[in-house]
Amino acid sequence: MTNTQPPLQSTSAASKRLPSIRRDGAQLFETERRLNAVLNNASVAIFLMDDRQHCIYMNRAAEELTGWKLAEVLARDCPLHDIVHHTYPDGRPFPLHECAIDRAFPENNQERGEEVFVHRDGHFYPVGFTASPIHDDNANIIGTIIEVRDISEEKAAAERQRLLINELNHRVKNTLVSVQSIAAHTFRERTDQLIRETFNARIAALSNAHNVLVEDNWEGADLRGVIEGALAPHRSAEADVERVQISGPDLRLQPKLAVTLAMALHELMTNAAKYGALSVHEGEVAVTWELSEFIDGRGQLHLTWEERKGPPVTPPTHKGFGSRLIERQLPMEFKGSAETRYLPTGVLCELRVPLTSPPWEGQAFVQEAVAL
Amino acid sequence: MNLLQNRRVLLVEDESLVAMMAEDMLMDLGCEVVVAMHLDQALTYAQTQKFDLAVLDVNLGGPLSYPVADLLLQNGTPFLFATGYGQKGMKDDYKTVPILQKPYLEPQLAALLSQLLAEPSEGEHLSKPHRETVPNKSAQRRPLC
Known part of the structure; x- marks a missing residue:
């Protein structure tokens, strides 16, 4: 099977429907002109291949991309x-x-992938391609059409982002450790040990909350991961985490909520271990x-923290950091x-948080404000 | 004489921990603090209430606080931006607004706010606190741990 039909000419079946030869010719000319205009103004490189994988047509973008002229x-x-x-x-x-592009031929329609091409001048460049077979009237595959675009910039941007995220992770963690170190040196021998421990545990909780975010490129966090991260530092002797049951559906949280919730859970956990x-x-x-x-x-997250079989608890006489964070700031x-x-059975804390608040909420107000 | 005593301050800050600290600092300085953690809430406060001063975080978890700044500029309320971005990250339109680089300390906040009040051109209603006699109830609430 070879491709004998020049690809951009009308088929004989199509010309039979036309009433006169003259109109046929004019229409063909017009069709070809339009097709050429489309192809040569397209920013994506387009190659037309025959069944031997020879290129029989390439548009202007393809010539620019490869450095080769069609001729x-x-x-x-x-x-x-x-x-x-x-x-x-x-x-x-x-x-x-x-x-891979060759292998895509001739079975798969819209086969996509990424490859690295060699320019005429010898340099390599990454490309994304889409390959689709071309059929004749009898459904025989007579060639392939391949769209190719240079993805150098996307690749470079992705690499820059990867480096930035690595740097961000590194910075955030190191900054928190630095804060811990400064506090340790500043407060050593001068502050109640209990206060230092409270401080260190809070910094550690903040750090753990960020670990969960780092795992997901700062795009969000899994609720279970947030809870486990908040409870992990308490897995030591002071509180047996086996006695903490965690159950609920998989849920993704926005980064801000993950951090504040982790801090809130840390406070609840600390309180439970000390007094609850x-x-x-x-x-x-x-x-x-x-x-x-x-x-x-x-969607709304409804999270319940319920303590049981503990000592009798009474409402605190004052609001500390934990209760202020949970009852005022978080809502x-x-x-x-x-x-x-x-x-009498223990502390019961119920949090209700509407999820995935649209990032641009308040825009209506912005419009109003501008209109004032 | 404490220029900031009994001043009504709008605090716009979207991060809980930062908001808690800033609120405490302002209350320590004798201010009455109204906290907004979202743009819509901040705009509502700025439109419907009078403030002597405002402290605006710039990035409110996505939306920026510039529309609040516009309202405050319109009604002549002196304010500052408290941001981690620094001057470089600010829109050119607000170059004249003082910036408090995060993290900041209470004396820096106090100095900048006092300076804002001392500037004469900001309108007459700013020359004295809106509520001269009302003791600051919220200032008595202290975090204990």
């Missing part, structure tokens, strides 16, 4: 692969039969959550609610 490629009379894809970036020869259910041998804590619907249809920051009850 030169036609004159070479060899597979396009041997002109633009003949060498691996490490210098080894790249035979046609190993080529985890301060006695048989006490237990259940951290459970469910996803319900907020009034505006958004304010996320437009949710928090309720802590001091039941």
Whole structure:
């Protein structure tokens, strides 16, 4: 099977429908002109291949991309692969039969992938391609159309982002350790040991919360990971974490919520270990959550911290860092609610937080403000 | 004489821990503090209430606080930006607004706010506190740990 039809000419079947030869010719000319205008103004490189993987047409963008003119490629009379894809970036020869673009032919429609091409001047450049077979009237595959675009900039941007995120992770962790170190040196011998421990544990909680974010490139955090991260430092002797049950559906949190929630859980955990259910041998804590619907249809996280079988608890006479963070700041920051009850069975804390608040909420107000 | 005593301050800050610290600092300085943690809330306060001063974080978890700044400029409320970005990260339109680089200390906050109040051109209503006699209830609430 060979491709004898020049690809950009009308088929005989199509011309039969036309009433006169003259109109046929004019229409053909017009069609070709339009097609050429489309192809030569396209910013993506387009190659038309026959069934031997020879390039029989390439548009202007393809000429610019490869450094080769169509006439030169036609004159070479060899597979396009041997002109633009003949060498691996490490210098080894790249035979046609190993080529993913070649393998895509002829079975797969819209086969996509990334490859590294060789420019006429010898430099390598990464490309993204889409290859699709071309059929004749009898559904025989007579060639392939390949779209190719240079993805050097995308690759460079992705690499820059990777480096930046690594740097960010490194900086954040080191800064927190630096804070710890400064505090240790400043407060040594001068401050109550209990205060130093409280401080260090809070910095550690903040650091753990960021670990969870780092794992996910700062795009969000898994709720279970946040909870486990917040409880992990308490896995030592002071509180047996086996007695803390965690259950709820998988849920992703935005980074800010992950950090504040982790700090809140750390405070609850510390309180439970000091005065609450985890301060006695048989006490237990259940951290459970469910996803319900907020009034505006958004998802709402409903998280319950419930202590059982602990010593009797009474409401604190003053609001400390923990209760201020949980009962005031957290609801304010996320437009949710928090309720802590001091039941005879132990502390019961319920948090309700609407999820994934649209990043641009408040835009309506912005418009109003501008209009004022 | 403490220029900041009983001044009503709008604090716009979207991070809980930072908001807690800034609120405490302002209360230590004798201010009455209204905290907004979202742009919409901050705009509502700026539109409907009178303040002697405002402290604006710039990035409110995505939205920027510039529309609040515009309102404050319109009604002549002196304010500063408290931001980790520094001057370079600011939009040119707000180059004249003083910037308090995070992290900051209470004396720096106090000095900059006092300076804002001392500037004469900001309008007459700023020459004295809105509530001269009301003792600051919230200032008595102290975090204990």
